[in-house]
Amino acid sequence: MSSSFVRTLREDPADAEVASHRLLVRAGYIRRSAPGVYTWLPLGLKVLRKVEQIVREEQDRIGGQELVFSALQPREPYEATGRWQEYGPTLFRLQDRREGDYLLAPTHEEMFTLTVKDLFNSYKDLPTMLYQIQTKFRDEARPRAGLLRTREFIMKDAYSFDVDDAGLDVSYENQRGAYQRTFDRLGLPTVICRADAGAMGGSRSEEFLHPTPVGEDTFVVSDGGYAANVEAVTTIGPAPLDAAAMAALPPARDVTTPGTGTIASLVDHLNIHEPREDGRDWQRTDTLKALVYMLHHPDGSTQPLLVMIPGDRDADPKRLEAALAPAVAVPFTEEDFAAHPALTKGFIGPVGLGEDSASGVKVLIDPRAADGTRWVVGGLAPDVHTIDVVPGRDFTPDGYLEAAEVREGDPAPDGSGPLHLTRGMEMGHIFQLGRKYAAALDLRVLDVNGKSVVVTMGSYGIGVTRAVAAIAELNHDDKGLVWPRRIAPxxxxxxxxxxxxxxxxxxxxxxxxxxxxxxxxxxxxxxxxxxxxxxxxxxxxxxxxxxxxxxxxxxxxxxxxxxxxxxxxxxxxxxxxxxxxxxxxxx
Amino acid sequence: MSSSFVRTLREDPADAEVASHRLLVRAGYIRRSAPGVYTWLPLGLKVLRKVEQIVREEQDRIGGQELVFSALQPREPYEATGRWQEYGPTLFRLQDRREGDYLLAPTHEEMFTLTVKDLFNSYKDLPTMLYQIQTKFRDEARPRAGLLRTREFIMKDAYSFDVDDAGLDVSYENQRGAYQRTFDRLGLPTVICRADAGAMGGSRSEEFLHPTPVGEDTFVVSDGGYAANVEAVTTIGPAPLDAAAMAALPPARDVTTPGTGTIASLVDHLNIHEPREDGRDWQRTDTLKALVYMLHHPDGSTQPLLVMIPGDRDADPKRLEAALAPAVAVPFTEEDFAAHPALTKGFIGPVGLGEDSASGVKVLIDPRAADGTRWVVGGLAPDVHTIDVVPGRDFTPDGYLEAAEVREGDPAPDGSGPLHLTRGMEMGHIFQLGRKYAAALDLRVLDVNGKSVVVTMGSYGIGVTRAVAAIAELNHDDKGLVWPRRIAPxxxxxxxxxxxxxxxxxxxxxxxxxxxxxxxxxxxxxxxxxxxxxxxxxxxxxxxxxxxxxxxxxxxxxxxxxxxxxxxxxxxxxxxxxxxxxxxxxx
Incomplete structure (x- = not known):
């Protein structure tokens, strides 16, 4: 070590939030060169290469073929799939000396698709599984925790190409197995969570989450084996009543509720002035809370949106975002309220609204508010609420939306018991992209009958840089790092x-x-x-x-x-x- | 191969100029994704990794320690060394979401220097040799010939750090040996050429040039073993005469030479109107040709510059550029001539000019015009030339300059015989950076006497991507590629x-x-x-x-x-x- 480029530091880095960051820097494995950008010093590089090699071997084992795309990519293919815009400020964009637009690729869906299109043209060429272990760039708003969230990092991204959905299912299962073996060899326990495919489109989607208190993702597990990230948790409402049963319920009635702009003050007021016929106290769970947004669609159009969730819950911005993607919801401004006088602040409810109503306000409600349930909602007039409003009888929502927070103890949607909330770190993500990219870039092959069909794709990522951090985080004590043998430098x-x-x-x-x-x-x-x-x-x-x-x-x-x-x-x-x-x- | 991602093409790529480009694309080793930007397909990646591994092993053998810097680098260190400006449009610059300035590193001198500064502080830590095999970015004006000149490429860059010049010499020799072994194992014959250190500063500098007709560099070799790139060739003038010997030469005299704005017309005119006393014809070699520039110094100041070279030679822009760097010479404009009426176009000569003269025109002459040689030069008046002008007697130049072209048959400066001009491709470059970067970034250590000294550095690069192209270029026939066994996919x-x-x-x-x-x-x-x-x-x-x-x-x-x-x-x-x-x- 007298001639090794290994020097330990006595002081923790000033910005260190987590043990892996603190120890990797102090032990001379990595050095920061800019926010979220790191140098791999010799010992760190040895660890990184060992992690890469394990990832590589498991990709090779399922027939993955390695290639490498450039980091620098021209704008055009990303324009064709819409990602040049959709990625927003997270995409590093630059121009060359001829003012041509380029980006530093955050992932390479487009290039994989185009390259397969270039070389293959028959069902006989498929299935194929391609991958790379390559440097990616994302201009994260908040790089954090050393290697846990960086702006330049190494990722393994793989893509499968199949002629039909059954083939995609097989490719997906192969990768699922490869991921289980990879994380097993890396010594990283992971929970396979259902994930919201969100803006990515496609169908099956699972995340490999490593449970750790320093993780920035929240996921849920049930004792019965259900696991999902919060965006993917679905809510099971009560069984809806039929029209006759609903008609037999007490009719909706307006009540005067001055000064009840909040759910808490509303419940207090009702318990004093409008006692229930069954003697039970009014609860926040008897109310629906109104959230009003301007919905921005990808095509640039906008639409007012009313979201109703149970009054005892907050909205979860991540669930709301995932549920509405690719549209984006922006909270109503004063100008928006002025332009929609029907929406009386503090007293907003769904009755009389709807996409097809005169107001044009789209109404999406929580799945708990099934047809035949009874709720207190705003009366759309100052100091008025309406009691015993029944969805399916008194109004017809434009749809249901998973916008309310998930809570410890909520029932798992598959009936496998109460949910527990856990912190985790996303180590890998596999999902069925389907035909989104192939259709956008016209990747077709001739099928067995000589018919031209759009190829179906899967996408499979592992954060290699992050895996190093996770391994360090999991394997340390108060004296320093404690590397598993197969990862040790x-x-x-x-x-x-x-x-x-x-x-x-x-x-x-x-x-x-x-x-x-x-x-x-x-x-x-x-x-x-x-x-x-x-x-x-x-x-x-x-x-x-x-x-x-x-x-x-x-x-x-x-x-x-x-x-x-x-x-x-x-x-x-x-x-x-x-x-x-x-x-x-x-x- | 039915399931391999290997497909050959029957057609040559439209832009292919050289065999390696044509064959690597047709055989499915690489694909272009943008001008000068390539994808490594599976077979190409295997070749690339084998070349990398040979380079790595030879670096490791001399005690090199591998690390990896990020491609994304903040502006500040490159500002400190002046390279943020100096690199000009070849540097890819970009901004992050906070409008911070970044670049994609073309090389990492600054980061190596700063990292050693970070970790080391004593002569006991030195010498050290660090290297990386990493992706580099340069926005070349004219990417060409497939992998021969690209905008995103892999390079091995190594740096040595020593406490004194003797140490640097040892490190330099170690790398020189490693380079010989590396190119030997890659099967690439190379000639070690003296190179002009140019803007890089420092002293010893050699390029490993691989002789090939598709090379874009010209270098010279003599039968006696001299080798240099043209920028580095020095010219040996005749031995200067002493003052007494010069005084004995015929005096300079003005002659009228109407209509002799070119060297050819001047020589014709002199042979008719001014026959020589010895009966010999006037030759172009008896004249000095005047080249006038405005010299732009890095500090922004400018200075008029007169360069005199033998009348039978053209200036070589690359030699001129290298000889004047970091200053840049811009040919005189009409406005410049108007502002310097002493410089009569077509009749410009050195007599009476000079940095310290009233004209302020700096005069740099070819080394062949040693003190005591006799020349015909412009007389600085319309239709006037001066015969028998003797440098050292009739004017004193401000210095000598290597601006004239090197020709086949010119004598090697070391007396090892006539020079032959050869085309080659730069495969590697080793040079003694000296203290330029260490001084700019304040990299110091305590020496054996406890005194703080600036570290001295060497820089050693190998173009890994280019090596793949060179190997393919050297090993092919009309049917395709013929890989050497240790490089084959x-x-x-x-x-x-x-x-x-x-x-x-x-x-x-x-x-x-x-x-x-x-x-x-x-x-x-x-x-x-x-x-x-x-x-x-x-x-x-x-x-x-x-x-x-x-x-x-x-x-x-x-x-x-x-x-x-x-x-x-x-x-x-x-x-x-x-x-x-x-x-x-x-x-």
Whole structure:
């Protein structure tokens, strides 16, 4: 290490929020060069390459063929699929010296599609699975936590190409298996969550989420095995009543509710002035809360939107966004309210509204508000609410929307029990893109009957850079990193900790012999550095096995240490090589 | 190959100028995605990775430590060294969402320097040699010839850090040896040429040029072993005379030379009207030609510049540019001439001019015009030339300048014989950067005496992408590529060329067995593709050894073909594996 480009730092980086960031920087694995942009120092690069290789081997095992696209991509294909616009400020855009528009690719759907279109033209060419392990660029609004969210990072992105949906299902399952093996080999427990395909279109979509308190995703699991990210959780409402049953319910009636602009004040007012016929108190769950947006469609058109959710819940912006994508909902402005006088602030309800009504206000309601349920809603006039409004009888919504927050204890939609909310980190994502990109870029092949058909695609990503962070995050203690053996930057860390030449000679001999036996050795030969500093550095660096050649040499022993367990074996120096080899082979 | 992402093309790409470009595209190794930007298809990627690995091993052998910097770099360090401006339009610049300025790094001198500054602070940490094999971006004005000049490419860039010049010399020699071994293993003959360090500053600088007619660099070699790029060729003038000897030469005299605005008309005029005292004809070599520029210094200041070169030679813009860098010479405009009436167009000479003269015109002359030589020059008045002007007697130049073209047959400066002009491709460049970057970014260490000293650096680059092109260019025939074995995308190419199932079974068996023996196999199992097409594709793809399992099987033979020699061996199928293994091991 005296000549290695490895130097540890005593101080935590000022911006470190999480252990992996703090330790990877302090141990000299990575250095920040700009916000969300990192240098891989020699030891970090070794770890990165090992993670890449595991990912590569599992892609190869299912017949994946590796290629590499350029980071620099021309605008045109991304224009053809709409992503030049849709990616917004997250896309790094630039111009060349001829003022041609380029981007730094955040992913390469377009290029994979175009390249297959270039080379293939028959069902006989399919299925095919292509992948790359390549540097991606995304101008994240908030890069964070070291390698967890960066602006330049390495990703494995794979794409499958099939002639029909049955083929896509097979490709998808192959990747699903490859992902399970990959994360297993990386030592990263993951939960496979249903994911909202959202703007990506397509059908089946699952995320591999690694449960960790530093994750920025929330997902839900039930004891019965349901798992989904919050965007994908569906709400099961009560069974709807038929028209006759609804007609038998109490009629809707307006009540005067001055000063009840909030759900809490409304419930208080009702409990004082409008006691229920059954004696039960009014609850927030008896009300529907109104949220008003201007909906911006991709084609540039806009539409007022009223969303009604149970009064005891907040809207979840991520669920709302996913449910409405690719349209974007912007909260109503004062100008919008002025232009739609029917929407009386604080007293908004659905009755009389709707896409086809005079107001043109689209009404989307929570699935809990099924036909035949009874609700208190705004009366669309100052100081008026309406009690016993029944969807399906008193108004017909334009549709249902998953906009309300998911809560701990909510029922899993598949009946597998109450949901638990968990923090996780997205490590991989597989989904059935379907024909979106192939149709946009006209990727067709002749099928077995000689008919031209649009190819169907799957998309499969693993964040390689993030995986390094996740592994570091999962494998550390208060002294430093504790690398799993197959990811570690070296097999063994040898320290010469005495003053005499014989200590260095013996350490050197052991290092050379282990190297000759095919092991990767990190040798700390720094002179005039105290044993304590060397021990501390070794713990920080986190190589699984270390050998200390020091003052024990005079009594005929060296120490073989296990980083994970902290166990120290004293062995005769001539046995050290075999002891280390045994430990390494044990994996 | 029926399921491989390998498809050959029958048509040459429209923009192909050179064989490597034509063949790499047709054989399905690369695809263009934008001008000067390429995709590496699976077979191309295998070749690229093998070239990278050879480069890596030779860097590791001399103690190089690999790391990887990001492509995205903030403006500030490049501003500190002046490269943000100096790189001009070749630098891809972009802004992030906060309007921060970034660039896509063309090389990483700044980051290497800053990272060493970050981690090291003592002479004990040095010497160190760091390198990366990483994707670079340069917005070339004229990307050309497939992979020969691209805008996104892979380069190995290494930097050495030493405490003193003697250390730098050692590091430089280490890299020089590594480069020789690297190009030797890549099978690329190179000539080590002296190179002009130019704007890079520093002292020793050599290019590894691969002689090839498709090269875009011109370099010179002598039979005695001198080699240099044209920018670096120095001119040896005659020995200067002393003042007494000069005083004894005939005095300068003005002659009237109407209508002699060109050297040719001047010589004709002199031979008619001013015959020489020795009876010899006037030659163009007796004259000095005047070139006038406005010199733009990096600090923004300008200065008129008169360059005098022998009348029989043209100026070489690249030599002029290199000799004046970092200043830039712009030819005089009409406005410039108007502002400097002393410079009479067509009759410009050096007498009376000079930086310290009233004119302020700097005078730089060719080294052949040593003190005591005799020349015809312009007389700085209409229709006047001056004969027998002697530098050192009649005027004192402000310096000498290498601006004249180098010609076939010119003497090598080291006396090793006449120079030959050769076309070549720059494969590598090593040079002693010295303290330019370390000083600009304040990289210092404490030396052995505890004194803070600026570190001295070397810079060592290899164009990895270009090396793939050069290897392809060197190794092809009219049928396709002929890969050297250690670079080839596969060890053996197996073709099943018959119709019966037994042909496919036997080909499959041989392929599996060779794979089991550790060989990389490309297996052409395409059904309903004619033998002729398979042979043609195999020749185009260029795998060194191929095995044809076809109709010979009925008489108990398969063919083992050698791509380079065209030799065909008929061997019993059960011996095919051993024959192939022997060929592969022979290397």
């Amino acid at each position: 070296a097999d063994v860390h040898i320290m010469a900790t005495g003053k005499g030449q014989e200590v260095y000679d013996e350490a050197e001999r052991i290092a050379s012999e282990l190297q000759a036996r095919g092991l990767e050795v990190l040798y700390d030969d720094r002179p005039k550095v105290s044993p304590g500093v060397k021990f501390t550095d070794a713990e920080l660096l986190g190589v699984p096995t270390s050998v200390v050649v020091g003052k024990g040499l005079t009594t005929g022993v060296v120490e073989v240490r296990d980083r994970a367990s902290g166990a120290i074996d004293e062995v005769p120096p001539q046995e050290a090589v075999e002891v280390v080899l045994t430990a390494v082979r044990a994996g | 596969a060890d053996v190419h197996i073709m099943a060329t018959g119709k019966g199932q037994e042909v496919y079974d036997e080909a499959e068996r041989i392929a599996s067995e060779l794979q089991a023996r550790g060989l990389e196999v490309l297996y052409d199992d395409r059904p309903k593709v004619s033998p002729g097409v398979k042979f043609t594709d195999a020749e185009l793809l260029g795998v060194p050894t191929s095995v044809v399992v076809g109709k010979g099987l009925t008489t108990g033979v398969v063919e083992v073909r050698d791509r380079a020699s065209g030799a065909i061996d008929e061997v019993p199928p059960q011996e095919a594996v051993e024959v192939v293994l022997t060929a592969v091991r022979a290397g």
